[in-house]
Amino acid sequence: MGGSVNGGATDLSSEMEVDAFRRLFPLRFHERHLVESVRPDARPLGKARETSLALGAVGSADGSALAKIGCTTMLAAIKMEVMTPTTEAPDEGCVAIDFHMPAICSPIVRPGRPAEAAPVVSKQLSDTILSSGMIDLKQLSLVSGKAAWMAYLDIYCLDADGALFDAALLAAAAAFSHLQIPVVSLNDDGRIVVVSKQNEVEKLKNKPVNEEKRKLKLKSIPFALTCILHKNYILADPTAEEESIMETLITIVLDSSCQLVSLNKPGGPALAYESVVQDCIALSRQRVRELQTILNEAISDMEVD
Amino acid sequence: MFFYVLGDTKVIAAVYGPKAGTRKNENPEKACIEVIWKPKTGQSGKPEREYEMVLKKTLQSICLLNVHPNTTTSIVIQVVNDDGALLPCAINAACAALVDAGIPLKHLAVAICCCMNEGGHILLDPSKIEEQKVKGFVYLVFPNSIVSMVPQESLRAGGELMEHGIITSVTHGMMAVDDYFSCLKLGRAAAAELSDFLRNSLKLKAGNDPSKAG
Numbered sequence: 001m002g003g004s005v006n007g008g009a010t011d012l013s014s015e016m017e018v019d020a021f022r023r024l025f026p027l028r029f030h031e032r033h034l035v036e037s038v039r040p041d042a043r044p045l046g047k048a049r050e051t052s053l054a055l056g057a058v059g060s061a062d063g064s065a066l067a068k069i070g071c072t073t074m075l076a077a078i079k080m081e082v083m084t085p086t087t088e089a090p091d092e093g094c095v096a097i098d099f100h101m102p103a104i105c106s107p108i109v110r111p112g113r114p115a116e117a118a119p120v121v122s123k124q125l126s127d128t129i130l131s132s133g134m135i136d137l138k139q140l141s142l143v144s145g146k147a148a149w150m151a152y153l154d155i156y157c158l159d160a161d162g163a164l165f166d167a168a169l170l171a172a173a174a175a176f177s178h179l180q181i182p183v184v185s186l187n188d189d190g191r192i193v194v195v196s197k198q199n200e201v202e203k204l205k206n207k208p209v210n211e212e213k214r215k216l217k218l219k220s221i222p223f224a225l226t227c228i229l230h231k232n233y234i235l236a237d238p239t240a241e242e243e244s245i246m247e248t249l250i251t252i253v254l255d256s257s258c259q260l261v262s263l264n265k266p267g268g269p270a271l272a273y274e275s276v277v278q279d280c281i282a283l284s285r286q287r288v289r290e291l292q293t294i295l296n297e298a299i300s301d302m303e304v305d
Numbered sequence: 306m307f308f309y310v311l312g313d314t315k316v317i318a319a320v321y322g323p324k325a326g327t328r329k330n331e332n333p334e335k336a337c338i339e340v341i342w343k344p345k346t347g348q349s350g351k352p353e354r355e356y357e358m359v360l361k362k363t364l365q366s367i368c369l370l371n372v373h374p375n376t377t378t379s380i381v382i383q384v385v386n387d388d389g390a391l392l393p394c395a396i397n398a399a400c401a402a403l404v405d406a407g408i409p410l411k412h413l414a415v416a417i418c419c420c421m422n423e424g425g426h427i428l429l430d431p432s433k434i435e436e437q438k439v440k441g442f443v444y445l446v447f448p449n450s451i452v453s454m455v456p457q458e459s460l461r462a463g464g465e466l467m468e469h470g471i472i473t474s475v476t477h478g479m480m481a482v483d484d485y486f487s488c489l490k491l492g493r494a495a496a497a498e499l500s501d502f503l504r505n506s507l508k509l510k511a512g513n514d515p516s517k518a519g
Contacts, residue, residue: 108330116354116358119350119351119354119355120351120354120355120358122351123351123352123354123355124355127477131441131477131478131479132479133479247362250474254482255479258482259479259480259481259482260476260479260480260481260482260484260485261476261479262476262477263443263474263476263485264474264475264476265471265472265473265474265475266358266359266362266363266473266475267359267361267362267363267364267365267366267446267472267473268362268366268472269366271448271467271470271471271472272470272471272474273469273470273471274469274486274489277471277486277489281482
């Protein structure tokens with residue numbers, strides 16, 4: 001009896017063109033690859049896509065970075081502004097994180113309508129960055145109780161091809177390590193003003209407040225890895241196509257000392273058993289080392305220039 | 306409609322549906338689940354969007370979506386009072402409301418919050434103040450234990466019980482990997498108890514209400 005859907009698909013696969021098979025039976029197409037321990041883009045299951053990082057991509061920002069994981073592209077930029085700190089934390093600055101998904105990033109996002117994923121990724125990013133302790137907010141203080149830095153971090157998704165959170169977090173961490181805090185000084189009215197290159201005279205008159213503290217010291221940078229759980233397989237760093245077909249995603253964020261910053265699995269048809277979670281954490285550990293070297297290389301390249 | 310109270314955290318969950326048609330970008334071959342999260346005061350912002358997404362994906366994984374294709378079921382969550390562990394409370398409420406509405410489910414979802422304090426002790430279901438003080442906390446959702454005539458049904462190939470699989474995990478704050486697994490172990494034990502409680506209270510409700518019985 002060849003009446004079953006599965007039987008029919010197997011029969012068709014021999015006579016159908018690969019592209020047609022991929023569109024008509026996406027799940028079977030992927031499962032066929034998984035049996036051979038390979039993915040449609042010729043990666044092994046546990047391997048992430050090629051990752052690159054460029055610091056200082058935006059000239060007008062105080063710190064910026066462009067991160068690419070495969071085709072997923074994220075542009076992160078930081079603008080610093082002076083603000084009055086809150087009374088509860090007089091010697092702490094503030095970080096505001098926003099994630100944007102313009103319509104150009106994916107065919108699913110329609111112009112004029114905000115993408116559903118954007119606020120969720122944005123919330124996860126700020127939770128992760130703030131709870132990881134990467135940035136010591138005390139370093140952003142200028143004059144206790146009077147003035148502190150507000151860092152506006154904006155991340156733009158230029159191409160959404162899966163693992164958005166991983167790429168966004170990498171871009172954010174890179175932008176913070178590239179950040180050059182502007183020099184400010186106290187003027188005669190006791191106000192904080194940014195010392196620009198033009199008014200050198202002013203610079204001579206008023207001593208800069210933060211001449212030594214131009215760089216943020218980042219401790220334990222968090223890195224993320226998203227995996228797909230499908231049957232007994234674990235697929236690291238999925239593409240958008242894989243994410244839409246196999247719906248169980250698990251995102252693990254570890255910092256450089258392999259502490260768990262976040263383990264996020266929002267539902268999905270597959271259950272995560274303890275052994276599976278262990279395997280995913282092992283994959284993330286490996287990925288943390290990879291990303292750490294990529295980030296270090298990007299920073300040292302920057303310093304040479 | 307279901308009113309769920311966990312200490313001082315109170316949530317009302319209401320289910321409407323299945324209604325005809327699905328929204329755009331949704332698969333019409335399956336039933337669509339829509340979650341609307343109403344905060345206690347003010348407009349819904351980013352945290353509410355995240356809750357909606359987590360709740361939607363969690364409920365999608367326990368519903369039998371093939372039974373009513375091309376329909377939408379709306380779940381409205383109204384927060385009455387937030388005193389910590391809000392999301393687990395909402396998940397339990399939504400789940401009970403789905404049962405009450407007669408939406409076909411694979412199994413129940415049991416949600417629990419575990420938190421890790423500075424001393425390395427694990428607290429279950431923290432209050433708002435405790436939640437702010439602790440080092441990190443985890444929201445865990447497990448499937449409830451299946452009472453099956455066939456014992457193999459609840460076992461997976463690797464010999465792990467189905468109710469030990471995590472449906473949803475959301476963590477906040479830093480913790481060691483080992484701490485996460487100890488939270489998991491404790492959460493699992495607590496979820497088993499909660500699962501029995503849910504089963505019993507749903508049985509009672511079904512018994513009292515002649516329209517739902519049988």
